[in-house]
Amino acid sequence: MTLPRLKRSTLGDDVYDSLRAAVLEHTLAPGDRVNIDALARDLEVSPTPVREALARLESEGLVRKRPLAGYTVSPLLTRTEFNDMFDMRLLLECAAARWAAERATPEQRGTLVTEAARTVEGGDEHAWHAAFTALDAHVHDLVAQASASPLLRESITRLHAHLHLHRRYFPYAQTAVTNDEHQLLAAAINDHDPDRAEAAMREHLIHARARHLVAFDE
Amino acid sequence: MTLPRLKRSTLGDDVYDSLRAAVLEHTLAPGDRVNIDALARDLEVSPTPVREALARLESEGLVRKRPLAGYTVSPLLTRTEFNDMFDMRLLLECAAARWAAERATPEQRGTLVTEAARTVEGGDEHAWHAAFTALDAHVHDLVAQASASPLLRESITRLHAHLHLHRRYFPYAQTAVTNDEHQLLAAAINDHDPDRAEAAMREHLIHARARHLVAFDE
DNA sequence: CCTTCGTAGATCCTATAGGATCTTTCCTGT
DNA sequence: ACAGGAAAGATCCTATAGGATCTACGAAGG
Numbered sequence: 001m002t003l004p005r006l007k008r009s010t011l012g013d014d015v016y017d018s019l020r021a022a023v024l025e026h027t028l029a030p031g032d033r034v035n036i037d038a039l040a041r042d043l044e045v046s047p048t049p050v051r052e053a054l055a056r057l058e059s060e061g062l063v064r065k066r067p068l069a070g071y072t073v074s075p076l077l078t079r080t081e082f083n084d085m086f087d088m089r090l091l092l093e094c095a096a097a098r099w100a101a102e103r104a105t106p107e108q109r110g111t112l113v114t115e116a117a118r119t120v121e122g123g124d125e126h127a128w129h130a131a132f133t134a135l136d137a138h139v140h141d142l143v144a145q146a147s148a149s150p151l152l153r154e155s156i157t158r159l160h161a162h163l164h165l166h167r168r169y170f171p172y173a174q175t176a177v178t179n180d181e182h183q184l185l186a187a188a189i190n191d192h193d194p195d196r197a198e199a200a201m202r203e204h205l206i207h208a209r210a211r212h213l214v215a216f217d218e
Numbered sequence: 219m220t221l222p223r224l225k226r227s228t229l230g231d232d233v234y235d236s237l238r239a240a241v242l243e244h245t246l247a248p249g250d251r252v253n254i255d256a257l258a259r260d261l262e263v264s265p266t267p268v269r270e271a272l273a274r275l276e277s278e279g280l281v282r283k284r285p286l287a288g289y290t291v292s293p294l295l296t297r298t299e300f301n302d303m304f305d306m307r308l309l310l311e312c313a314a315a316r317w318a319a320e321r322a323t324p325e326q327r328g329t330l331v332t333e334a335a336r337t338v339e340g341g342d343e344h345a346w347h348a349a350f351t352a353l354d355a356h357v358h359d360l361v362a363q364a365s366a367s368p369l370l371r372e373s374i375t376r377l378h379a380h381l382h383l384h385r386r387y388f389p390y391a392q393t394a395v396t397n398d399e400h401q402l403l404a405a406a407i408n409d410h411d412p413d414r415a416e417a418a419m420r421e422h423l424i425h426a427r428a429r430h431l432v433a434f435d436e
Numbered sequence: 437c438c439t440t441c442g443t444a445g446a447t448c449c450t451a452t453a454g455g456a457t458c459t460t461t462c463c464t465g466t
Numbered sequence: 467a468c469a470g471g472a473a474a475g476a477t478c479c480t481a482t483a484g485g486a487t488c489t490a491c492g493a494a495g496g
Contacts, residue, residue: 008487010285010449012273037477046451048266051479055230055270059277067228068457068478081368088369095309150299151306155373226457228479255447264481269449286448286487 011045016053018043023062023073024164025130034063034071062161076165079216085162086209090202092156093140096147097185097201101194104146109190112142116186119179132175133167139182143201146189166212174211181207229263234271236261241280241291242382243348252281252289280379294383297434303380304427308420310374311358314365315403315419319412322364327408330360334404337397350393351385357400361419364407384430392429399425 019039022028034054040047054071057063063071077085104112116139120131137160144153181204188196237257240246252272258265272289275281281289295303322330334357338349355378362371399422406414 008285012449013285035477036479047478048450048452052270052273055273056277059274067226067231069459070478084367084369087367088373091309091313091370149302149305151302151377152309155306159369230479253447254449265448266480266482287489288448 010049012049012052015043015045015049016056019050019053019057020062020161023057024161026165026168028073030073030076030165032073034073036070060158060161074165077162079213082166082212082216083209085159086205088159089156089163090205092152092159093143093205094198094201096144096149096152096156097189097197098194099149099152100143100146101189101192101197103148104189108142108146112139112146112186113183113190115139115142116179116182120175133164136178136182137164139186143185143189166215177207178204178211228267230267230270233261233263233267234274237268237271237275238280238379241275242379244383244386246291248291248294248383250291252291254288278376278379292383295380297431300384300430300434301427303377304423306377307374307381308423310370310377311361311423312416312419314362314367314370314374315407315415316412317367317370318361318364319407319410319415321366322407326360326364330357330364331401331404331408333357333360334397334400338393351382354396354400355382357404361403361407384433395425396422396429 019028028034036047036050036054040050043050054063054065058065058071062074064074065071100108100112115135118135120128120135122128123131140160141153141157144156147153181200185197185200185204188200237246246252254265254268254272258268261268272281272283276283276289280292282292283289318326318330333353336353338346338353340346341349358378359371359375362374365371399418403415403418403422406418
């Protein structure tokens with residue numbers, strides 16, 4: 001029998017979750033200085049666990065530290081850095097798609113097909129956008145998980161955190177296309193077809209990059 | 219004019235460096251429990267910066283945290299995990315080799331050829347082994363650096379930390395072969411030949427995996 | 437002999453305080 | 467008016483202390 005793992009956590013972990021979410025949804029905006037004492041007051045904890053959480057966030061690249069001068073939220077990626085990130089996504093996620101097609105369990109293939117078919121219902125614009133973003137991230141994580149490579153999945157998760165920082169600027173119009181591409185990908189994986197899965201992921205990412213890059217024109 | 223960036227650092231950073239080195243060279247052995255107070259006494263600092271350093275090390279996977287029960291040094295990889303790590307190396311480092319052949323600067327190609335040709339001189343066995351390990355890591359980092367992709371280089375660096383934990387068990391005899399493979403790789407990159415560079419890296423890693431895997435037979 | 441329970445000790449986690457450093461503002465001098 | 471500098475304030479970093487939790491050891495019971 002397997003009981004649900006009970007979560008006795010420390011304040012540091014909770015603060016970490018809270019801060020990470022705040023950075024990803026721009027409650028703490030890129031470039032902002034992070035005032036440790038102010039955060040501690042807001043969260044009603046002492047600066048000690050806040051500091052610990054920031055150390056972890058820095059290791060993930062979500063905040064930057066200047067010794068003796070505090071932390072700042074990492075700035076948005078430059079166009080060059082953004083392209084580099086998508087090169088990495090192409091490298092990692094195409095491999096993930098291939099391996100998922102080869103090694104995923106039947107259950108994983110099933111959920112993937114189901115989740116890729118889901119669409120986001122109405123609601124106000126902000127909530128809808130957040131839901132769409134979460135769904136997209138979820139689908140990609142399912143693929144990473146199905147690849148049966150813990151290290152690969154972890155790398156992809158790291159990358160997606162940085163991607164998420166830019167999601168705010170994603171054009172709403174093209175979400176239907178995204179959904180179609182997800183379904184093609186899921187179908188290929190479900191059919192145990194590595195070549196087609198990798199190709200579908202590559203197509204999807206190349207299109208996604210193009211969709212995002214318009215935000216850099218100004 | 220460019221002055222050397224003066225390094226004002228905090229205790230937390232210094233402790234981090236010290237602990238990271240201790241883990242990599244097995245001064246803190248895999249599986250060991252990490253006593254925060256004892257470490258603080260040894261390093262002659264308070265537990266606070268030690269705790270901060272451990273938070274960062276945990277984010278890199280070098281130590282593990284059990285809430286309210288302290289940290290332990292991450293155990294050695296199982297055979298499965300080790301194979302997964304080499305699958306990742308094949309994915310990441312082959313791409314790095316290819317990109318390096320395409321995009322490295324003339325200086326980078328030069329240093330790479332030079333460093334790949336270096337051999338490790340005598341000295342006692344332990345020091346010699348450490349030097350060889352460092353040289354190998356250095357060559358691979360040069361390739362990662364020459365790939366001109368900061369994200370790729372960072373991912374590779376992370377992986378190598380875990381690889382390093384297993385280096386202790388590397389058979390001494392085969393170092394000459396390793397050196398030859400490095401030189402083939404460097405030559406291919408120097409010749410702007412992506413296909414050959416990627417192939418050389420793949421060969422090298424497949425052989426390296428085989429060389430390491432014998433340590434898992436018992 | 438093995439298991440269960442309870443206590444003592446060790447260890448962890450968080451809050452707080454104070455010294456050290458950075459940042460901002462204001463003032464002086466040119 | 468502008469550049470340079472000093473002082474006040476804000477912020478960071480580290481050490482210490484105490485409450486909370488875990489671990490280990492030994493005793494009691496089956």
